[in-house]
Amino acid sequence: SPELVQQEIWGHLCCHYAIRTLMLDAATQSGQDPDRISFVAALRITRRSLSHSTFPPSQP
Numbered sequence: 001s002p003e004l005v006q007q008e009i010w011g012h013l014c015c016h017y018a019i020r021t022l023m024l025d026a027a028t029q030s031g032q033d034p035d036r037i038s039f040v041a042a043l044r045i046t047r048r049s050l051s052h053s054t055f056p057p058s059q060p
Contacts, residue, residue, distance in 0.1 A: 019039065019042050019043055019046055020039075022042065022046065023037045023039070023042045026042075
C-alpha cells in the first residue's frame with residue numbers, strides 16, 4: 001500500500017542519516033575529513049555491529 005511504501009522510504013532515510021552522523025562523529029574524533037570516509041564501508045561496519053546485538057531488546 002502507499003502508506004507502507006512511504007514508511008519504507010522514511011526508514012531508509014532515517015538509516016542513511018544515522019550512518020552519516022556516525023561517520024561525521026568518527027571523522028571528527030580521528031581528525032579526518034568526513035568526505036573521505038566511505039559510506040559503503042560505514043554501512044558494512046554498522047551491519048556487522050548490529051548483527052552482534054539483540055534487536056529488538058529482550059523482554060525482562
